[in-house]
Amino acid sequence: MGVTIKDIAKETGFSVATVSRVLSNKVGFFSQDTAAVVNAAATKLGYKKNMAATELVTQKSSVIAVIVNSTKTNFSDPIIEGIQQKAAESDKRVIILYAGDHDATSQRRALSTALERPIAGVLLLSVDLFEENLQLLKTAQVPFRFISISFKDSALNYVASDDQQIGYLATKYLIKMGHRCIGLAGIDIESSAHTGKMRLAGYKRALAENNIPLQKNWIQTGNYSYEAGLLAMQNYSNQKCISAVITGSDLVGIGLLNQAAKLHLSIPDDLSLITIDGTYLCRIVQPQLTSVTQDFYHMGYLGAEYLISDQQQNAFTDVKISERESVKKLTL
């Protein structure tokens, strides 16, 4: 339908080969005069290159497919920005595919959409791939890398935060602030959930190092959602000992915050809160939430960089404590 190089060839009298050469700027293969004529014709006719054809013949593509969970969490945006930045620097394009919310069918659909055309690689943003879909990806002969999710077996490449360190840092910070009864809420520690288990391990390590015996019901598992936060706070409300809680995501933290208010508990006077993620949500609630902040932007940037340069090793991006208003220093 659109105008093709054939049209330009006809218009200018040059062959399609020559037209192709100037349009794809194969320097040294055409004169400036020719270039001028061809380019003029191209803009005159409103030519737009059909990359699909180019990709077919060159057998390579400059598009990176990013698969994202349409999850309730909200940190994909800075990751994607980081990816876009790196992609722009490397002259790659990026397309984004939504993989639903832990739904095998829509996960497969997203993956197929990406894999059914030539692509430079795929980046998976905190998507927990079903086994069948992982196989699909592996057989595709396309480089891929996970972002914001890490794995036990290092067969799968990733760029993520060190979840053990996150759990450790959060706990140590709270201890430093004088807390000794510390909850951990809203994380998933089922067998396949590496993230939650690592955070738990870091939490336990910090506790152990400070000779604090872990009480069983300090841990309130959940799926990182707002509702999980609500529920966790409900469960903590009859444990008077607890003076601080680490929450698995900003939304969990906000859930605790709001449920606490309902219970007439004041944050941080009656209960301190430190949340994991540190997205903008921390700053739009009252009180603002202190957080272990992940460097999502850099995670995306680095993930794209590793994918593009075909590096094989994994990487952890930095995390840091962002002190805001939800943790109270206890003086004994």
Added chain:
Amino acid sequence: MGVTIKDIAKETGFSVATVSRVLSNKVGFFSQDTAAVVNAAATKLGYKKNMAATELVTQKSSVIAVIVNSTKTNFSDPIIEGIQQKAAESDKRVIILYAGDHDATSQRRALSTALERPIAGVLLLSVDLFEENLQLLKTAQVPFRFISISFKDSALNYVASDDQQIGYLATKYLIKMGHRCIGLAGIDIESSAHTGKMRLAGYKRALAENNIPLQKNWIQTGNYSYEAGLLAMQNYSNQKCISAVITGSDLVGIGLLNQAAKLHLSIPDDLSLITIDGTYLCRIVQPQLTSVTQDFYHMGYLGAEYLISDQQQNAFTDVKISERESVKKLTL
């Protein structure tokens, strides 16, 4: 690199034509026996169709490109879900392109990425296209439609909320609740900003119908951001008359809410708030924000439907008042 129909032809002894026919399920053009053999070989070899090639020859595509602003607003998710739903029903695929935040360059990059390959159409989610990029889109010979943004001139097709009605409904609701000094905050009413001007028009109409003379500083313009909300509240704080404010987005509403707290003003006791959008953010702040709620999911669904079926008319999706906790009934 991957396995092609040629490989399957070789493997099975059939011609590529026959292989193609069974693989793309041209019923009636092959026997069940043949199909069985070919399909077996396909799965055995791990065949994956190269849609780029298919699109090249058939001159059509089943992918819809969705261009989104990587804006601070957060209503794209339900819109995209609606699009995905309709796309799945119609056997279309969807790819998403980020167009930056009102940045001409990254807008063009997103558009080019979409337009440089065969696509079924493009959907633009509240992206305010620069003139040059609009021209690019128009010359592409591809159907397109805007979502969540409407236009004065109906040359451009859209599915959106009726912004005039939004402004009108919000104002009327507040009046019904006994308010007569009503602010309007965080909207953009510059010359090119149709959305803001329509909301303002609705607001003015409701005021006029109730014989309320509009005071000039009731209107605090802004760019729909959290910061705009903060600033607007600051500006309202010396206008004791104002008893209620309509905010241009949920983030603006939250900005007002938090700035009010800083000023020791209690919502809704000292000031009522109704916000426009009604995303999940309204439910995770305290008090929960009453809103004029837009039907983003349906907006996406309908936008995709109109695009696919090539309808030319515009459409408004429903809006409704969701009563929560931020508006107080004034009894005179």
Added chain:
DNA sequence: CTGAAAGCGCTTACAG
């Protein structure tokens, strides 16, 4: 510097 030709992976009249 330029053109004719082959080919990327697929589809589809046309002929059998």
Added chain:
DNA sequence: CTGAAAGCGCTTACAG
């Protein structure tokens, strides 16, 4: 029901 052949829009050795 099946195959040979042309062609989608491009690129790139090869020859000049």
